[in-house]
Amino acid sequence: MRFVISALFVTVAAMPAAAEEITFPTAEVFRNARHDPSRIWADADMTAFGPNDRGATVTEFRATTADGATWIVSQIKNAECSSHLCPTRLVREASDGGRRVYADDLMQIGGHFSLNGSTLSDGSGSFPVEPGRK
Amino acid sequence: MRRRLTIAFALVATVAIAGESALSLMQAGMPSECADFAAKVSASEGNFGTTNQYGCLGAFQFCPGTFESYYKGSASSFLSDPSAQVAAWKQYQSNEWSKAQSNGLTSAVGQQVCYNGRCATVTESAILMACQFGCGAKGKLANLVNNGMDCNARDVKDGNLVSVCEYLIRGSGYNVSCFTGNPADCETSAS
Numbered sequence: 001m002r003f004v005i006s007a008l009f010v011t012v013a014a015m016p017a018a019a020e021e022i023t024f025p026t027a028e029v030f031r032n033a034r035h036d037p038s039r040i041w042a043d044a045d046m047t048a049f050g051p052n053d054r055g056a057t058v059t060e061f062r063a064t065t066a067d068g069a070t071w072i073v074s075q076i077k078n079a080e081c082s083s084h085l086c087p088t089r090l091v092r093e094a095s096d097g098g099r100r101v102y103a104d105d106l107m108q109i110g111g112h113f114s115l116n117g118s119t120l121s122d123g124s125g126s127f128p129v130e131p132g133r134k
Numbered sequence: 135m136r137r138r139l140t141i142a143f144a145l146v147a148t149v150a151i152a153g154e155s156a157l158s159l160m161q162a163g164m165p166s167e168c169a170d171f172a173a174k175v176s177a178s179e180g181n182f183g184t185t186n187q188y189g190c191l192g193a194f195q196f197c198p199g200t201f202e203s204y205y206k207g208s209a210s211s212f213l214s215d216p217s218a219q220v221a222a223w224k225q226y227q228s229n230e231w232s233k234a235q236s237n238g239l240t241s242a243v244g245q246q247v248c249y250n251g252r253c254a255t256v257t258e259s260a261i262l263m264a265c266q267f268g269c270g271a272k273g274k275l276a277n278l279v280n281n282g283m284d285c286n287a288r289d290v291k292d293g294n295l296v297s298v299c300e301y302l303i304r305g306s307g308y309n310v311s312c313f314t315g316n317p318a319d320c321e322t323s324a325s
Contacts, residue, residue: 048203050200052206077200084266086242127293
């Protein structure tokens with residue numbers, strides 16, 4: 001019983017750091033692109049959504065955490081989009097440049113993104129972040 | 135008095151989210167045969183002058199960046215131009231149908247889909263309604279077709295865990311021949 005209580009205490013004590021909310025207030029937009037400057041999307045993904053487009057549009061949000069890593073939310077307007085949703089990836093870039101994708105789904109266009117614990121929100125819905133988030 | 139105000143507010147709120155009617159859409163240039171389907175979509179989207187919290191515009195809620203793909207002009211001129219909204223959405227629907235065809239998604243037409251206790255036959259209008267979940271090769275409808283029509287799989291649901299099957303059922307049975315170029319695959323338009 002004492003072990004269970006201790007384990008519970010340790011778990012709860014560890015939660016605040018893991019659940020720290022990260023918001024993505026500013027965006028950089030690359031319009032009518034044939035290549036993604038951040039290389040999160042392949043050239044094959046750079047397709048046009050509609051007749052007025054000459055390529056894809058990538059909207060990128062970045063937030064740097066205390067450990068020097070950068071979380072990137074990258075949303076691409078391409079042929080995979082509907083008028084409401086577009087493919088969106090959550091990527092962590094470590095201070096040594098190493099990258100890993102933690103979420104990859106269709107998310108709200110114009111969404112307000114935030115990362116809280118193991119959940120990425122686009123302001124409309126929630127998406128699980130794959131295990132292993134630091 | 136308070137009750138009367140509450141009822142009045144509820145009425146206004148209902149009107150505000152009711153979307154455009156088939157008649158008003160036809161007056162803005164929607165072909166009559168597709169007006170019922172367009173009104174069904176608009177009912178869950180908005181009115182010609184609507185802007186939502188994400189900046190999505192109009193009776194069909196084109197979200198930021200997407201109306202520019204189908205319209206040359208500002209957001210405010212788009213909002214104040216019902217004919218432009220209908221023209222943009224007609225072209226968008228036709229393009230979505232082409233995408234659905236080229237990605238093999240129209241193979242679901244004629245199949246029975248059941249979800250949350252309701253069943254429907256997948257029609258062309260059902261496909262177009264489900265294209266709100268993406269009609270690309272990696273969208274929710276593609277995932278559904280590729281997984282053997284499992285409506286409960288996680289990768290056929292959105293961020294609110296709504297299944298693409300919900301939209302297939304909601305959209306079934308309407309005439310969308312003006313978008314697809316095919317004869318109507320339903321006896322009469324649903325209402």
